Amino acid sequence: MHSHGMSGMGSNATCVTEMLWNWRVNDACFLSSSWHITNNGMMAASCTGTALLVVCLEFLRRVSHEYDALLLRQFQRQLHAQQAALAAAMPSNCCNGPTPTLGVQHATFRATALQQLVRSIIHGITLGLAYIVMLLIMHFNGFIFISVILGAILGKFLCDWLVVRIPYSTPEQKEERHSSISAAGPTGCCA
DSSP: OOEEEEEOSSSSOEEEEESSOBOOOTTBEESEEEEEOOSHHHHHHHHHHHHHHHHHHHHHHHHHHHHHHHHHHHHHHHHHHHHHHHHHHSOOOTTSSOOOOOOOOOOOOOOOHHHHHHHHHHHHHHHHHHHHHHHHHTTOBHHHHHHHHHHHHHHHHHHOOOOOOOOOOOHHHHHHHHHHHHHHOTTSSOO
8 A cells, every 4th residue: 555645734643645545534635735634523524525516516517508508598589589570571472472492591609708708717617626526536535435426416416407398289289280270271371
């Protein structure tokens, strides 16, 4: 078993960093010699802090996802507003003959510099926290490892609750939709 001892800050206690799996409590050190565990209470606080760090990591991942979804909704609103303005400007020729189809068209929106900066900052903080968690895991301490797993479970539970919105129609709505289409004619636009 390899351990690396460092002198404590003005004390005779030795800071031990092990490179093999361990359950060390006393004299365990994490990330720096100033994070020196000397009793069970300090280890419990370190485990709690580590778990909360992982919860924060899951929260930032959710914030990143939600911010991207917000931007997408803004782009969709802009597209609908542009389509409505275009439709209002063009004369209606619904019943004067078939309308040519152009196939699938795409609108491209690009995030503003500020929006991209916000996305980048969230990503940078998330990456930084992920690396800190990785460095904590690399101390091979079983208590810290279990804390990371518990923090991930709690973070997923609190920050990434699965909610899916699936459109559906009741049988009455299907009948109503079918009769309105047949009454409008084969093109669905003229009565």
